[in-house]
Amino acid sequence: MTGRMRSGEITGKPVVTLAGEDLGQVKDIVFDPSTGSIGCFTLAGRGLLAGPLHRALLWRNVHALGPDAVMVRDASALEDDDTAAQPEADERGGGNVLGIEVTTRSGTTLGTVTDAVVETGRTPVVAGYEIETAEHRRVLLPVAGPVTVSRDRMLVPDAAARYTAGDLEGFGAAAEGLRDRLRHEPEED
Amino acid sequence: MLFSEARGRAVMELTSAETVGTVAAVTVAPSPARITALRLKTRGRGHDTLDWAHVASFGPDAVAVEEAGHIRDAKDTDRGDATHTDHDPLGKAVFTETGLRRGTVIDVEFDEQSGDVRHLLTDEEQIPGADILGVGGYAVVVGVPRETAHSTPS
The missing domain is CATH 2.30.30.240 (PRC-barrel domain)
Incomplete structure (x- = not known):
């Protein structure tokens, strides 16, 4: 919880x-x-x-x-x-992930990072990112664990793009969906 | 009893039978939750901190102290001391150790024999004394059971 x-x-x-x-x-x-x-x-x-x-x-x-x-x-x-x-x-840029591009492992650019979603509690973690798409839509993109970040972009699994949420209420289900998906069909690292 | 009922009660010196002040405020320390001192309102004498250990009895109409010499000056108390005014819980915000705000302390329920704090009363609930982790200058921090660390459903 x-x-x-x-x-x-x-x-x-x-x-x-x-x-x-x-x-x-x-x-x-x-x-x-x-x-x-x-x-x-x-x-x-x-x-x-x-x-x-x-x-x-x-x-x-x-x-x-x-x-x-x-x-x-x-x-x-x-x-x-x-x-x-x-x-x-x-x-x-001060080690900031805000403003960098998010790309799937297969090479689709999803948007740029505008914020991070943090799970609160005793072991708080970054559970995903808010990204702004090319159409200026803001969506929440869950991640399952650390992501690969370079000065050019952040790489996320292809599956992540299918489990986005429009708001924090829907984010839990999206994160759960991604975790399930990666458990059953892990992508290459 | 509630501290709100004790506020204003006379503090009398047993050697002279004189009133040396009235109960004005209280300081609380955790584990075990207890009253460390009473803060007195005096007639400008400055001596205003009565350690709980020197309370001879806490009666329904007056609090007895053996002799007024036991009453110290608040200004001689440093911030680390459990009787420093920073440790007055009344009016303080309550936070859980997981960073959730849980109202404001409005009263303290304590045992007048032992000085044990049974509950802190907030505008929302009663918090058992055993849950108190700290009473500081900014807030009162209380523990939460691990299973229900967060009440927000996910």
């Missing part, structure tokens, strides 16, 4: 320790371009005039991601600086 949200909705959520202290709020989401997952969050202080905190929160140090807050065990979950959020020299 998990909820889902677009990664963009995480922005502004408070980061709260299990002891009930707030460490700040999520400012930006930094994707890990090697897996298409989330690498870390950058944080800002809370309040109208608060600036950036310059301390990154690594995805693996998140205790749980909920609809109302990002929970961490304690203040030590934060990095001492925000170097984790800095792009590496050989990466393009």
Whole structure:
């Protein structure tokens, strides 16, 4: 039983320790371009005039991601600086997967990534992406596990294109459909 | 009893029979959930933090303390201390450890003999004291059973 949200909705959520202290709020989401997952969050202080905190929160140090807050065990979950959020020299565009092209393994371009769909809970994962098609339609595309991402495109199984959803309500069924399909007819890696 | 019923109750010193203040607020610590201190309203004397350990009895009309010297200054309490005002749960937002908002604390139900916190009352429900993971400056965090970590159907 998990909820889902677009990664963009995480922005502004408070980061709260299990002891009930707030460490700040999520400012930006930094994707890990090697897996298409989330690498870390950058944080800002809370309040109208608060600036950036310059301390990154690594995805693996998140205790749980909920609809109302990002929970961490304690203040030590934060990095001492925000170097984790800095792009590496050989990466393009800050290691962001937003804006890159999505192509099936057989070579059909589906659209460009506009957001990621995140499953909330104790082991939050990127479960798919929102893409904008050439016809400017936005659809949600489930993925089953890490995807192959280069600076040019993100590769998804051919089957993924057949299990898209129009909204988050329909996304669960689409993701389930894709998982079933890949279990029975695995595609070559 | 509910903290809302205890608020305003006189705190008397047993050695002098004098009223040294009234109960104004409370601080709570988890595992086991208990009251760590009462915050008193005093007539400008500053001494306003009464550790639960120094409460001689919590009567229906007055709270007794052996001697007023046991009552400390809140400003001498640092933030890490369980009696710091940060640990007052009233009015705080409740979050589950999975990041779900569960209302706001409006009252504390406690045992006046032991100081054990039985429930936190929110505008929506009663949360057992045993579920409390932390009472901090920002929020109260409560645990959820693993099976029902999320109530949102998928």
